[in-house]
Amino acid sequence: MTAYLDYNATAPIRPEALDAMAAALAEPGNASSVHGPGRRARRLVEEARAKVAALAGVDPAWVIFTSGGTEANNLALRGLPAQRILASAGEHDSVLQAVPEIMLIGLSADGEIDLDALSAALETVPEGSLVSVMLANNETGVIQPVEAVVSLAHAAGAWVHCDAVQAAGKIPFRMIDLGVDLMTLSAHKLGGPPGVGALLASPELPLSALQRGGGQERRRRAGTENLAGIVGFGRAAEIALEELPKLQKLGELRDHFEREIKSLAPGLKVFGGAVPRLPNTSCVAVAGLAAETQLMALDLAGVAVSSGAACSSGKVQPSHVLTAMGASPDEAGSAIRVSLGWASVPEDVERLIAAWGDLYRRSKAA
Known part of the structure; x- marks a missing residue:
């Protein structure tokens, strides 16, 4: 599943x-x-x-x-x-x-x-x-x-x-x-x-x-x-x-995800992390770790996330949003978006953290 x-x-x-x-x-x-x-x-x-x-x-x-x-x-x-x-x-x-x-x-x-x-x-x-x-x-x-x-x-x-x-x-x-x-x-x-x-x-x-x-x-x-x-x-x-109160609590899961992967990758960038955000959304990047590589590896591990806007072309490409925020081509090309919702459970996030951590450690060992 x-x-x-x-x-x-x-x-x-x-x-x-x-x-x-x-x-x-x-x-x-x-x-x-x-x-x-x-x-x-x-x-x-x-x-x-x-x-x-x-x-x-x-x-x-x-x-x-x-x-x-x-x-x-x-x-x-x-x-x-x-x-x-x-x-x-x-x-x-x-x-x-x-x-x-x-x-x-x-x-x-x-x-x-x-x-x-x-x-x-x-x-x-x-x-x-x-x-x-x-x-x-x-x-x-x-x-x-x-x-x-x-x-x-x-x-x-x-x-x-x-x-x-x-x-x-x-x-x-x-x-x-x-x-x-x-x-x-x-x-x-x-x-x-x-x-x-x-x-x-x-x-x-x-x-x-x-x-x-x-x-x-x-x-x-x-x-x-x-x-x-x-x-x-x-x-x-x-x-x-x-269910708005329930959706607000997704911020706790989102923040847990960001803390855990930042402990693995201190250079991780969280886009918009210093200003108010939706509680369900995280857009993160580690320079040098291509978004396409992350999406494929996570998909093989049974985790579905995205990069950029899903309805634009069906292809992974640098985001015009991140570019407008001043992100470098490397940062924009490394960004993935995690977004939770009404049926999300803590186990989903733990699975993501484990799969992303495995990928990051392999990338550093290569």
Whole structure:
């Protein structure tokens, strides 16, 4: 049995979400139909919408269901009439590649957005621009100073979009408290099914649909709703909200892992280790020990971790996030990401520590 420690790529589906989806698949109705089966399907969609909204502390009317985080990010960046778009250099590719000519804002060595650089950049763009900054980074787990970003952006007359895909279900937050105008969520990062996500946005926001041809999702996203996926998303969101205290305790396992391997490799670098991070995420590197070598050795030992962003190419390559943090090519090429989640147990981490230790000792003896 593999010790699965790659939750930031995708989390195993929660059994409760799977059961809810199976029941939804048995429903014959289209949620846009007015007959009884259609009304039952509509009720399931709206119940799930309320559960997803509760996870982020917003009104259900703000939830626009999409095919995932990538579509939600594209809808945010391309659906608003933004004059210019600014984004941190550590954003997910679905933000960085959504539109041409994004103005990139650099990161500190700790992985936080450079607020001084953002302030200076906002002085050069017209009102009605858009700033996109994630709540927590998918590779390092670094939590961004979103409230400070909002303060600067709103003072300059700019909207703020927040990709909260990695943070949802791992740390508590409320969209209204953060002050952002749009927020992205995804089901499969918190134990729901892949292929469904949401963009959260006020109904008053001038957001135009990218996908047209129907009136679904209050005319902001056409297409028959993915009933089973949405229901699974809602159930996973409901459980994730209930289990937030449990997820916070993963920080103890994460810290134990970092302490143990640092005792073996004093030169180990923990990216973002000096600033607030998600409790489940560790990105570490030992210069000279290639990430690809580590991934293969750990996989053979029955431990699944990752390097960089799993959805970018399926290949191991230097991370644009770590590069933006000032990591050398050797450091970036040696970095692996360990990410725990709802089903992680201490034995998984002990197995990782043992397997990584064996690999490191072999590399030093070679």
